[in-house]
Amino acid sequence: MADALPSLPLDIPDKPILSTAEVISLAEVAAKRAEKFGKLIDTLESGVAKRAAHAAESLSRAGFDPKDQAAAADKAAAKLRREVVENSSGTRWEQLRELNAAADSLATTAQLWASPVTVLARSGLGTPERSAYQQQLDGSGIVELKNAALLAVATNNKVLGAALVAILDRMPARSRPFSAQDLADKLVGAETRQVQDAITAVKLAAQRTINRNREWEAGKVRPLDRVKLALNSTKETN
Incomplete structure (x- = not known):
């Protein structure tokens, strides 16, 4: 008897199937969470900037040379940033996990809404x-x-x-x-396009948040990440 033909694996993500309304609702929630995360980073950055400015002002009142004031302010800002980054880690990663979980939950739904056919x-x-x-x-x-x-x-x-x-x-x-x-x-x-747009919105919201967190932790802009996100956004909306 001839050998049976080998069966091909069926790639089925272990994720729930979401309805149209659920996907659209998830996109709205993801957008709000991404906005909330952005405001958190803005608040943290503002706090560091204010405390660094206060340090520079104190040195100015004490009669320090302007160059020394600037150097001291930069040093204070760097130290403060390290402290704030560490202290805010738990809060930031809790919000990041929520957004990543939202994006991951769409794996099965994305396959089932891959095309109108x-x-x-x-x-x-x-x-x-x-x-x-x-x-x-x-x-x-x-x-x-x-x-x-x-x-x-x-x-x-x-x-x-x-x-x-x-x-x-x-x-x-x-x-x-x-x-x-x-x-x-x-x-x-x-x-189909409505659901696909909502799925894309969730994924992009998660990626924007990841990028913002990386820049906050690094203390500098990451141009490559920004370019990749911009390209993905343009690709998905065309």
Whole structure:
């Protein structure tokens, strides 16, 4: 007996499947958390700057040379920053973990909303309605399939659309009377893009926060991180 063909692994993330409303809500929460984190860093930076300025002012009143004042202020600022970075670590990382968890929770959802065809293909899966549509359409000619597609779009019948996608999938590419991608875009394209935009917003919010934290800890701008984030933002929104 011939050996059985090896099975291919199915990459299924161990994450929950979120609904459209849940993904959009998560994006709103992530945006608020990222804004909250930004305000925290602003507050920390302002505190360090004020204390360093106070140190310089004290030296000025004592009659120190301006160069000595500046050097002392810089030294005080560096010391204060190290202290604040260490003391704020717990608070900052708690907020970072929340945002990272939000981004990680979308792994399964992102796969299921990868494209309009992916979304439409699962509509009515396992229901008698979809089975009936597929039985009726099986063996249909080009004109019948086109008319069924027009009806699906006109009535926003996603289950009929899913049955048509299944029929098209079994046909040779050159014999298909219309594009499954075009049909899916008309039926679920807007919703798919809405979910994809929300998923992107969560991921970018998490990355912006990570970048801001890295810059705060380093005490300097990280140009490469900023460029990467800008490129990702442009890529995802195009």
